[in-house]
Amino acid sequence: MSLSETRPAEGAARLDVAALRADFPILAQTIHGKPLVYLDNAASSQKPASVIEAEREVYEAYYANVHRGVHTLSMRATDAYEGARGKVQRFVNASSVKEIVFTRGTTESINLVAQTYGRRNVGPGDEVLVTGLEHHSNIVPWQLRCEEKGARLRVATLADDGSVRMDEFDALLSPRTKLVAVAHVSNALGTVNPVRRIVERAHAQGVPVLVDGAQAVPHLAVDVRALDCDFFAFSSHKMYGPSGVGVLYGRRELLEAMPPWQGGGDMILSVTFAKTTYNELPYKFEAGTPHIAGVIGLGAAVDYLSAVGLARVAAHEHDLLVYATERSREVRGLRLVGTAPEKAAVLSFVIEGLHPHDIGTVLDYEGVAVRTGHHCAQPVMERYGIPATTRASFALYNTREEVDALVRGLHQAVETFS
């Protein structure tokens, strides 16, 4: 999957961004007297009114626990909750709702796999293969598992432009490799990994692949069957849905074979003090009362994104990336970090003599919200020998005028500190 594959054909209708912006109530405000320019979407995106309304409606009209009662509200809540599962299934083109497990977020989805599949299949002397651009949430769960099992974490490193050295990846794949865990899109650099190729290589050796799709789902159409990956983890809050909800897609045969993770209510069929029989998929992995309203809100976010159309979103964001990349060259001393040919709309950079925190503070005074720091990807920072970057990350509601505001703010930061 790459950005170019998701670009629409010539003549496809462009996004009516002004209309879309009106869907996001939070955008219509000023910060320090300036219009809010929200460019921290890779950290978390804002929510359209339809998502906010869906959550509100749950609590005002039909809230009750799911999968429990015979009363009307519980049945309505269950229908809406399971309806959201169906929406998510179609959104990523999974073959069955049984393959869609709701979690707290990408981090929990990955930990679930590490602690069930990983615990059972990774042993002493085995290896888990990741890449140099992973978020901490796709490093630490594997480190924990490897430490416990006497296994080894292997890393395919990055080329200077921020793309994964695929020759290294191929060389590291071996009979010892028990799992490959890779990001679809890098949160710190924007690099889009060649996931399909990675899956092909891994499967050729019989190795399953987990894809951290947190940064992919809001920006490009994801088809888990076309990718042929075995697990795909993502979060609701980065795709215009509520925070506190995530998804783990898992290939059914693998999920069936995996032991349960957390024990509790909802994940059981029958419990006696002698023995518990676990529930069927996906409930086996959903112990306890879930984030009911959040899941239903995620369903509304899926509806929203699908109605806008991911191909058009990708084209719009690509246009912003090209424009922002071009305009960033005007800023004295600015150096982009991450210039891979296949990139999502993330602009990570350093400016000579300026610390990202100072840049972030000056930009905030211009109403521009960006992320500054290591982006939970310290190995990426280490790779480039920098402690931190400033990162502007775009969403479907951003505009070229907002890129202009960013660049104005950067000029001002340079002036302040030179």
Next chain:
Amino acid sequence: MSELRELYQELILDHTKKPRNFGELPGANRQAEGYNPLCGDRATVFLKLEGDRVADVRFQGAGCSISTASASMMTESVKGKTRGDVEALFDRFHRLITGDPARAALNAAPELGKLAVFSGVCEFPVRVKCAALAWHTLRAALAGEDRPVSTEVSESSSGDADGKAR
């Protein structure tokens, strides 16, 4: 913009660009490292302690303008002071940057001297840790702690100001 100018005063920018007492200190008998895990800022403080008195102090590290200027100006203000003086000064400084309600009186205290330029920091709660990093590190060096200090620990265990600092 006025709050921004208040934060980035000329004196702070000057110390950012030309940090004083920067680099290793030959003959140092105390040393500590500080780390701000949220932004990756690091500071090493070198001390030459003679009895109870800071005979000399230098620092090294990489950080934002606030943390660099704070470290630089700290070295100037604590040189020659006793441990007790340093503690009292830190207390005042910390109240200043966290916006302690009693700061108005402290602001006027002559002991704070040039450090008063950091008064703008309290308007920027997320930057308190930047200004405090070098100080926490200095105190660790004075206490002879050999574990690196982290602003996460220091700024969350030092009382009521921390809600703002986080």
